[in-house]
Amino acid sequence: MGQKPSIRPPFGLKHKRVYAGAMTSGYQADFRMLYGQLSPQGRRLAAEVTAGMADHLDEVRWAVAAQILVEIPELASAPRELLEGLDRTIDAYMTLLRGMLGTWADPSTAIVPPEAIEWSREVAAQGYPVEVLLKVYRLGHAGLWQIWVRELSVQARDATLQAETSAATWAYVISYLEAVINPIVAVHQAERERLLRRDQSIAEAELRRILRGDVVDAHAAGSRLRYRLDRWHLGFVLWAEGHDDELGAQLSRAAAEVVDQLGYTGNAIVVPAARGVLHGWLGEWQAPNRSVRPDLDRGIHVAFGDPATGIAGFRQSHEQAKHAHRVAQLARVVPACTHYRDVAVAALLSADPAHARKFVASTLGDVLDRDDADQLLETIAVYQQEGLSLNRAAARLHVHRNTVTYRVRKVLESTGEEDAGSLRLRAAVMLAGLVSPQGG
Numbered sequence: 001m002g003q004k005p006s007i008r009p010p011f012g013l014k015h016k017r018v019y020a021g022a023m024t025s026g027y028q029a030d031f032r033m034l035y036g037q038l039s040p041q042g043r044r045l046a047a048e049v050t051a052g053m054a055d056h057l058d059e060v061r062w063a064v065a066a067q068i069l070v071e072i073p074e075l076a077s078a079p080r081e082l083l084e085g086l087d088r089t090i091d092a093y094m095t096l097l098r099g100m101l102g103t104w105a106d107p108s109t110a111i112v113p114p115e116a117i118e119w120s121r122e123v124a125a126q127g128y129p130v131e132v133l134l135k136v137y138r139l140g141h142a143g144l145w146q147i148w149v150r151e152l153s154v155q156a157r158d159a160t161l162q163a164e165t166s167a168a169t170w171a172y173v174i175s176y177l178e179a180v181i182n183p184i185v186a187v188h189q190a191e192r193e194r195l196l197r198r199d200q201s202i203a204e205a206e207l208r209r210i211l212r213g214d215v216v217d218a219h220a221a222g223s224r225l226r227y228r229l230d231r232w233h234l235g236f237v238l239w240a241e242g243h244d245d246e247l248g249a250q251l252s253r254a255a256a257e258v259v260d261q262l263g264y265t266g267n268a269i270v271v272p273a274a275r276g277v278l279h280g281w282l283g284e285w286q287a288p289n290r291s292v293r294p295d296l297d298r299g300i301h302v303a304f305g306d307p308a309t310g311i312a313g314f315r316q317s318h319e320q321a322k323h324a325h326r327v328a329q330l331a332r333v334v335p336a337c338t339h340y341r342d343v344a345v346a347a348l349l350s351a352d353p354a355h356a357r358k359f360v361a362s363t364l365g366d367v368l369d370r371d372d373a374d375q376l377l378e379t380i381a382v383y384q385q386e387g388l389s390l391n392r393a394a395a396r397l398h399v400h401r402n403t404v405t406y407r408v409r410k411v412l413e414s415t416g417e418e419d420a421g422s423l424r425l426r427a428a429v430m431l432a433g434l435v436s437p438q439g440g
Helices: 025-036 040-071 080-103 114-125 130-155 159-212 218-225 247-262 310-330 340-349 353-369 373-385 390-397 401-415 423-432
Strands: 232-240 268-274 277-283 300-304 337-339
Touching (some): 040 130, 040 159, 159 218, 159 310, 218 310, 232 310, 247 277, 300 310, 310 340, 337 340, 353 423, 373 401, 401 423
Antiparallel strands (some): 268 277
């Protein structure tokens, strides 16, 4: 691009209120008064200066484009089509501004050139944020202004007239910019939103194909999801209790907090699954941090699958997380964090809730009708978990071992079982805390 052009924006051009289209009505009124009071001599001078600039439009365009590419280096490596679009946009704006200044037309009536509208879409399509677009316009209009002032100083003979015309033209350019900046920002944002919706739609369709078990190409699907599928994955389900209007935003913040607690910095997918439920995956992940603790005060809970690899592992970890989620919701007190490996047997046993309820009722029999049913079930569960050790169960329950012996005997008598550690009794006791025998 050669040496950096010696074009500098005048004082005030960097004020964001001007370029974000957020000037107050007081500012706008001041600008209108300033350019509206330019004398007929000043308007003739402005027209002459504008006509004189037509003799070196190529120089003007080059200088403006060079300033933009120097100040915004990320655009220098943009595709050729985008840079060509920038040249067309500069040409279109110079033509429009020259015509309006030449006739001193009301700048608030300026209509954005089609070239500028199209370029705004292209900027969005290339992934550049609106801040880059605003900076282009700030630098572009600053460059045009400086060149215009230079030409004004050459042609003006009267210092007072020059100062009057310069001030009025400055106000004119600001009002002109105010008229054109909002539409191009709106176009950029609309295009970004359209592309985002398109990308989300493509990603959601790809996700459905993967979870459905369709045969997919891992590399192509990963590109569409922007997530590598040939690595390890940790699936999770995040959900919240309640029906707050801001539930979606609350869950998104909670997901970020959970990921932060894990110390995870890799690629992730988080998608809404239903009201109050998010499904997510952490890529390149093998070992969940069991210290994760969602904010129970806000009713936030999380369930993890086991880490698994590849597309099959992506599905598997997700399914396990959903099973862990289901089991957690069956519990009388929903835990903050549930890992599939801790509830895998319960998930298997409770897969058919109706069948499970009948099994619990038929196995535990009269135990469930006793006033001390909860106490008996807690004791037998701890006794089973402690390998049928009376001493360890008593220590855990903070009771005498004879109390454990009594309660276990009552369970066996009420159920007709002879072995407190039988598979049938273990399964029934585990399910008793998850399904209600009185359920439908």
